[in-house]
Amino acid sequence: MNFFDQVYNLTKKIPAGRVASYGQLAALISTPRAARIVGWCLHQMDTDADIPWHRVINSKGYITTTCEDHSADVQAKLLRKEGVKVSRKDELWWVDMKKFQLNPKLKVVS
């Protein structure tokens, strides 16, 4: 199983109504510094894959997608549909990580 598959697998486990950061996912796959790869992975992923890609955002809570199919607007909409509070901040969509981050305690590492 390659890294991408692990990312996909893990992403699927994120429950609706919660979000995780790229770095957090990387840490859970035991490669704490691979945050960028996680992002790239989701960027490259098949659009039809059954993966809740929208539940993954950056460590500060901002939505920074650059995909056209998976735009930040779409992502924000999907999250709100699941009960995650998304607001406008600095021209970007933002969610409160303190409230919605998946298992914050796991973000130890380092």
Place this chain on the structure above:
DNA sequence: AAGGTGACTAACA
């Protein structure tokens, strides 16, 4: 086979 590319981050100035 080697170097480039990120939906990132933490450390610094």
Place this chain on the structure above:
DNA sequence: ATGTTAGCCACCT
């Protein structure tokens, strides 16, 4: 406190 910089590492060309 805010903006920049430099590591990060699996995959692609």
